[in-house]
Amino acid sequence: MHEAAEISCARSPGVVLLHGIARGSSSLRRLERSLQAAGFATLNIDYASRKKPIAALADDIHPDIARFAEREAPLNFVAHSMGGLVARAYLAKHRPDRLGGVVLLGTPNGGSEVADLLSGSRLYRAFYGPAGLELTTANRSDALPVVDYPVGVIAGRRFIDPVAGLFVLPKPNDGRVSVQSAMLSGMADHIVVKASHTGLPRNSVAIEQTIAFLREGHFCGV
Numbered sequence: 001m002h003e004a005a006e007i008s009c010a011r012s013p014g015v016v017l018l019h020g021i022a023r024g025s026s027s028l029r030r031l032e033r034s035l036q037a038a039g040f041a042t043l044n045i046d047y048a049s050r051k052k053p054i055a056a057l058a059d060d061i062h063p064d065i066a067r068f069a070e071r072e073a074p075l076n077f078v079a080h081s082m083g084g085l086v087a088r089a090y091l092a093k094h095r096p097d098r099l100g101g102v103v104l105l106g107t108p109n110g111g112s113e114v115a116d117l118l119s120g121s122r123l124y125r126a127f128y129g130p131a132g133l134e135l136t137t138a139n140r141s142d143a144l145p146v147v148d149y150p151v152g153v154i155a156g157r158r159f160i161d162p163v164a165g166l167f168v169l170p171k172p173n174d175g176r177v178s179v180q181s182a183m184l185s186g187m188a189d190h191i192v193v194k195a196s197h198t199g200l201p202r203n204s205v206a207i208e209q210t211i212a213f214l215r216e217g218h219f220c221g222v
Helices: 001-010 025-037 054-068 080-092 113-120 122-135 162-168 204-216
Strands: 014-018 041-045 076-078 099-106 149-157 189-193
Touching: 001 041, 014 054, 014 080, 025 041, 025 162, 025 204, 041 054, 041 099, 054 080, 054 122, 076 080, 076 204, 080 099, 080 122, 113 122, 149 204, 189 204
Parallel strands: 014 041, 014 076, 076 099, 099 149, 149 189
Antiparallel strands: none
């Protein structure tokens, strides 16, 4: 039975989970458990999100993902916030042969106006590091390439911080990223849920929709 279970696990679809900036793998634990219960094998990676630029972070996570990708199964990616930009940078350089779907939760694909406002602050630069400066809405010469794989975008429309939610970000927004900024050219589907930025990976609807997209290639009507 143990050998059969190992074979079954090796053939289960895999999901790489990538947390946001200044967060850790524990922030995706509820989402990870739900994916496992739905029959997915998971790799929930901790990475030094505040220490390096996004492209360097993508290289840092490659060895772990490459080992996980040796399984005889499709490999999906689910990422929260800046983790989605790390995932896109990773797939641009290290795309696995059996790539499945990608779900981005609250990822600032078009940048964050909050980062625009704070990026000139010494405290912001010290805390969020090089990657934090890549979260602004300004066009950059190292902009990520257009996606050519199935991407589902989940955006939030509930904010806790009234200053950012009401006066900094376009509405609707999740308090850190606007729905408009979460959208991505070439995405296969998108959905907006009533959740804050930090609450997105724990939101039951977002979790259900993530699983639906990985299984079906699109979100279910809500």
